[in-house]
Amino acid sequence: MNAGRDAIGLAIAIAGGAVAFRSRPVNKWDLTSGLERLMPSLVASSTQREQSPAMKNLSSASPSRLRPARAEAGLHSTRTRTREFGLELIQRINRWLVAGAVAAVGLFSLLAAHAFHGTFLTSGSSGSSAASQSRPAAQLARSRSSSGNSGLQPPAQAPSSAPAALAPVVSGGS
């Protein structure tokens, strides 16, 4: 069972690799420059061998005509290298950009929290320990708005006079 699964996986990997190899753009200038770097004499001899007699005559008659082609090849490889470097740079910048943006969001959120934040005090608790308990005022506001008490409402019953026994006591009296 496992062997079969491995075989299927291997086949998929090989097929993927083949597709990737085929789809990979082949740059003849890259190949030429690579070969030149590896075996300069061999490449020189093979190019000489492949040349037709007419071309041989032409090249022997005017060797300077080959220079533009070589210069073009060099320029092309430089361009390829620059492009690859640019693509790598973009990837690197992209990674740093995302990481930096996330870090900056965290940093600015902390700064914002540090710069301006509020605490909700429960009544009856001391000021120092009040910060431990909190609740957004929006809940209060929302509950008020949902219950329809958007503004001041008249009292349910008329105010009555206080009984005499509960008359205010003036401090300092004997």
Next chain:
Amino acid sequence: MGSTAGSSALWYLTRGTGTVTLVLLTISVALGVANVRRLQTETVPRFVFEAVHRRVAMLGLALLAVHIVTSLLDPFAPIRLIDAVVPLVSAYRPIWLGLGALAFDVLIAIVMTSVLRRRLGYRAWRVTHSLAYVCWPIALVHGLGTGSDAKTSWMLLLTAGCVAIVLVAVWMRAAASSRDQSGIRASVVLASLAAPLALVVWLANGPLAAGWAKRAGTPRSLLATASRSALSSASSGASATSECIDVRGKRVTPPLVYRPLRFQGAGVRHGEPVAARGWGR
């Protein structure tokens, strides 16, 4: 308690993402100008500037989405989804929140036309893309008009830095323009000099002045809540228990009283309602 922490976290995240979005938008505008000027170095080819410009804009858009979603989820300010898209319909600071909605709409248009650039054609894309020069100051003013951190020194410094970057980019662009566009160049330079001055004057008389919350269009119910909280907070003192009479005539204990810890940092002034999440600004 958990919902409170979540609500506060949403509020902090809203402010953090808003700030970073402004920074990313600034970088994107500056890189766009640099790209227009065909800027390239020996080691960094031009298409890198172009790609980074695009990616910064997309990242800014993603953070803007987070900014909007957290604003909507935060139960504190009554912001609806339509407020984030349609300008001037919000009940909460309609003008300043509306500017944010407008900037969002313009940014969406810029990004969509950039994605469909080949189908639209160069001219249509360019006309829409030049709206970025309008989008950026709108977003800046939205941040200062609505943001809770407009009075903090770091936010002011950051805003000044963003303005400086865009000004330099605009001046570079104006300097590189052709000679037959001298009239446009002069008007751009004049506008770029006048705009920061106008911004400073508006800041001094607007968000940095007293009573901005009321003038900005904060709903009265929210201001009254903050005011009541301030009064209760002041009357309760450091350790006293505050009690009051509710609308039904019963003696009740107010459940919660809001009091900011940092009066200096929050920019709360005496005689104003205590700033509950920036309302008293």
